Amino acid sequence: MKFDTPATVNPIDRLEVVGKATDRIDGPLKTTGTAPYAYERHDVAANQAYGYVVGAAIAKGRISSIDTSVALDSPGVLAVVTAKNAGTLTKGRFNTAHLLAGPRVEHYHQAVALVVAESFEQARAAAQRVRVEYARESGVHDLASAKASAVEPKDNPDVRVGDFESAFAAAPVQLDATYTTPDQSHAMMEPHASIAAWDGDALTLWTSNQMIAWGAGDVARTLGMPRDKVRLVSPYIGGGFGSKLFVRADAILAALGAKAAGRPVKVTLARPQIFNNTTHRPATLQRIRIGTDAEGSITAIGHESWSGDLPGGGPETATGQTELLYAGANRLTALRLAVLDLPEGNAMRAPGEAPGMMALEIAMDEMAGKLGLDPVEFRIRNDTQVDPANPDRPFSQRQLVKCLRDGADRFGWDKRTANPGTRRDGRWLVGMGVASAFRNNLLMKSAARVRLDAQGIVTVQTDMTDIGTGSYTVIAQTAAEMMGVPLGRVVVELGDSRFPVSAGSGGQWGANSSTAGVYAACMKLRADVADKLGLDPEKAEFVDGRVREGERSHALADAAADAELVAEEAMEYGDLDKKYQQSTFGAHFVEVGVDAATAEIRIRRMLAVCAAGRILNPKSARSQVIGAMTMGAGAALMEELAVDTRRGFFVNHDLAGYEVPVHADIPHQEVVFLEETDPISSPMKAKGVGELGICGVGAAVANAIHNATGIRVRDYPITLDKLLDKMPPLA
Numbered sequence: 001m002k003f004d005t006p007a008t009v010n011p012i013d014r015l016e017v018v019g020k021a022t023d024r025i026d027g028p029l030k031t032t033g034t035a036p037y038a039y040e041r042h043d044v045a046a047n048q049a050y051g052y053v054v055g056a057a058i059a060k061g062r063i064s065s066i067d068t069s070v071a072l073d074s075p076g077v078l079a080v081v082t083a084k085n086a087g088t089l090t091k092g093r094f095n096t097a098h099l100l101a102g103p104r105v106e107h108y109h110q111a112v113a114l115v116v117a118e119s120f121e122q123a124r125a126a127a128q129r130v131r132v133e134y135a136r137e138s139g140v141h142d143l144a145s146a147k148a149s150a151v152e153p154k155d156n157p158d159v160r161v162g163d164f165e166s167a168f169a170a171a172p173v174q175l176d177a178t179y180t181t182p183d184q185s186h187a188m189m190e191p192h193a194s195i196a197a198w199d200g201d202a203l204t205l206w207t208s209n210q211m212i213a214w215g216a217g218d219v220a221r222t223l224g225m226p227r228d229k230v231r232l233v234s235p236y237i238g239g240g241f242g243s244k245l246f247v248r249a250d251a252i253l254a255a256l257g258a259k260a261a262g263r264p265v266k267v268t269l270a271r272p273q274i275f276n277n278t279t280h281r282p283a284t285l286q287r288i289r290i291g292t293d294a295e296g297s298i299t300a301i302g303h304e305s306w307s308g309d310l311p312g313g314g315p316e317t318a319t320g321q322t323e324l325l326y327a328g329a330n331r332l333t334a335l336r337l338a339v340l341d342l343p344e345g346n347a348m349r350a351p352g353e354a355p356g357m358m359a360l361e362i363a364m365d366e367m368a369g370k371l372g373l374d375p376v377e378f379r380i381r382n383d384t385q386v387d388p389a390n391p392d393r394p395f396s397q398r399q400l401v402k403c404l405r406d407g408a409d410r411f412g413w414d415k416r417t418a419n420p421g422t423r424r425d426g427r428w429l430v431g432m433g434v435a436s437a438f439r440n441n442l443l444m445k446s447a448a449r450v451r452l453d454a455q456g457i458v459t460v461q462t463d464m465t466d467i468g469t470g471s472y473t474v475i476a477q478t479a480a481e482m483m484g485v486p487l488g489r490v491v492v493e494l495g496d497s498r499f500p501v502s503a504g505s506g507g508q509w510g511a512n513s514s515t516a517g518v519y520a521a522c523m524k525l526r527a528d529v530a531d532k533l534g535l536d537p538e539k540a541e542f543v544d545g546r547v548r549e550g551e552r553s554h555a556l557a558d559a560a561a562d563a564e565l566v567a568e569e570a571m572e573y574g575d576l577d578k579k580y581q582q583s584t585f586g587a588h589f590v591e592v593g594v595d596a597a598t599a600e601i602r603i604r605r606m607l608a609v610c611a612a613g614r615i616l617n618p619k620s621a622r623s624q625v626i627g628a629m630t631m632g633a634g635a636a637l638m639e640e641l642a643v644d645t646r647r648g649f650f651v652n653h654d655l656a657g658y659e660v661p662v663h664a665d666i667p668h669q670e671v672v673f674l675e676e677t678d679p680i681s682s683p684m685k686a687k688g689v690g691e692l693g694i695c696g697v698g699a700a701v702a703n704a705i706h707n708a709t710g711i712r713v714r715d716y717p718i719t720l721d722k723l724l725d726k727m728p729p730l731a
Contacts, residue, residue, distance in 0.1 A: 001520040003573050003683060010683060011526075011542070012519060017480045017487060018684075021619040025492070026236070026472045035236045038208045039193035044233075045204075045264035048195065049078055051116045051257040052123035053249060054130050055109035055273055059648025060139035060341040062103045063112060067131040071115055074129055076122030079260035081114040086256050092218030092247070095312065099222075099249040100256075105134065106310055107343045108649035109276035114253040116261045139341030141648040143283050143308050146338035150306050153315050153337045159323055161389045162330035167300035171291025175367045179288065179359035179714045181318075181698075183641035183650065184281040185274075186348055187660050189468075190238025192278060193268035196254035203258075204231045207251050210244045211504035212463040216497040218247045223255060234495040237467045237505075241631075242347030243279050244467070245506050275343075275653035280641060282307045282316045282345030286359040296371045298328035298382045303360060308340030316345065318356030321438045321695070324583060325360070325400075327384035341648050347506065349631060350691035353439050354698075358635065358716060361435035361699030366712065374418070375434050375703065376408050387581045396580040396680035399611035400436060403587040403674065407609040408434070410672065411589040421710035421728045428593035429728070430604075431708025435696035437586030437610065441678075441687040442509040443577065446517030447500035447570035450479060450525045454564070456545055456557030458483050459491040460521075464502035464514040466494055469690055470620030471510060477617060478515040478684070482522035484542030485556065500568055508584075508688025511616055516571040516682040525567035529559040571682070580680050584692045586610040588629070588700040594708045596730055599720035601705060603633055605668040606697075613678040613687035625671045625693035632697020634661045640717050 012018055029035035042048070068080040083102025091097040101110040113130050117123035140146045152158065168174065194207035203225065209215040212232050220227045237244065250267045257265040269277055284307045291300035307316035319333035348354070368378035380401050387393040408414075416432040417423045423430045448462040460479050466472050476490045483490075493499065500521075503513035530537040535549040547554050559565060576582070589607040594600070608625050615621045638659040641650040652658045671693075677685035698716060706712050711726045 045197040050120040051267035054113040061137040064133040070129040071126040074126035076118035092221035096222040150336035150338035164332035167330035168291040181355040186243040188239030194251040194254040195266040196258040197264040279346035281348035288363040302332035308338040309345040317352035358698040400585040407587040433703030435700035437696040441582040444503035445572040446503040448521040449568040450521040508691040520569040520571040532559040584612040590700040592704040599723040612689040624690040628693025636698040636701035
């Protein structure tokens, strides 16, 4: 089904089920421990063995020799897999061939071997007996020192509009500042884990993966197998944040280990391995220049960002939002990519915008200060309803100004003191900060299969995944709405590569795109039902388990009395993205307290106001936003992978050394969704929201700290040592 123009009559608009705050239908399974994650699938294959990954002890070089004889003779050991006996691994859509090192080593903790044994403890013990000799090579592990060698990425050329340099030089008010964000790590609940089982030449992987079709294709290509011989199953995923978008070492090594051992093998990455073996959000150096006229209208805006990755990798696209968020006739955005011999840099919740807005939205705050303007007013003054680089391309919906104004009223922004460091509450210096939120609305083709049985049960099958975001529930709500049945009459089956290919979970495209695919399949099923019952598909109404046309009425189940009805369809999009710029918007407000003596920072309250199309399930959407706000607070105040620049690895590679926020760090959060539908986005009239919630949060915290103390910190995270010697005198 092609979605080119908004439907005039849309059954989803009944809003009997969609749009209602609904408990997650997988909630009881999660809270009772009966929703099994990948490593817990003891029932899927008999006689499972255990694999343990041996990681490289160097960051760059070659394996000179590897001796597995002692490990093979250890108790319970069934096999040891290395590059020597694994066979040829081929690069898939993503560089899965590098998941097993040999002879080259590309980064610290890259897998060099897998030990398979009867028990986890035996595999772990034997893994310590694998003897590896390396020829270490010097590498580059620090972005600042690699900056000079960074180049323009071939797939991300500079974007210029007008004459930025001349306009900036002529601007009466100017800002030229540099900001840094550190390497950051995903800290999802469930580690990367897989169980592999072979049946002849066919492989089944029960794994933790966000994108099933991508994953199955990459496994097939990597192992040199036909695609139809690979099955991936991921019904429940304990978080991913982007680190599970692509196949990782656990899946490939489990498959290789199972073949070598001749029996099913399960592999999980220990928490310390996840930090260096998988992916992370790369550090950035960002230079922002803004020029305005005397009244505060932007005449020139430039954003340049440097980041690093392994050879063949890509940049952190931190400048994307600057191309679209604010008006200004003269513009420059530029990315530069350096080669770093650190673990792979890749997607982490809102890649690009999350670190990019950590810089841009401080710069906007600083510029407002130079102009003597309220930071909310400065942003409103520079709003645009069209793509600044293409005035003929309007935003499909853009309510940034309303987000800012409603948020300011709700938060009590009028109580903010314009002079930093002047508001006190006992020992605490108190300040407020604001930042815009922005994330593009991405559309992905998505398919589903819908079944109707003789009991009137509607079953939805799609390879869409639920990474804790509530996919099961919004898909069930969509099918219930479209087929006119209660939520309890819908069964949802997800995360299996045997099902139709969905959008998958990532880029905040999952809910909108996957439900649009279910919508398309339901539209086809509705037509089949009407035809079976002798009704006009265009006039038939599906309500309360019945199908009506005028005076005629049938039970929905009657259509499947003789045989189950099955409909499969996909939703794909025409050139709407060329006609309209589709984005989501919001505003973040934060109040902090900073201890006047110790510079300890405490977030007191947070507010997010979001404009993200129709909110399909306000309860789960709110949960997504408060989780994103919490991640943003962590990025602002504590999250930083410490790089050993001599040895080339992340030192704090566990949850003891890598700090993330806990409940006590975030005492009060409020989320407001504007009333909005976007008929240009999809037949669901929805957009994504899960990543919008993190974009801008870090800057709102930083701006609140500046308002509280008068100290401007441009290097994240904002730890007390960056404040202490600059704090105002004690009262």
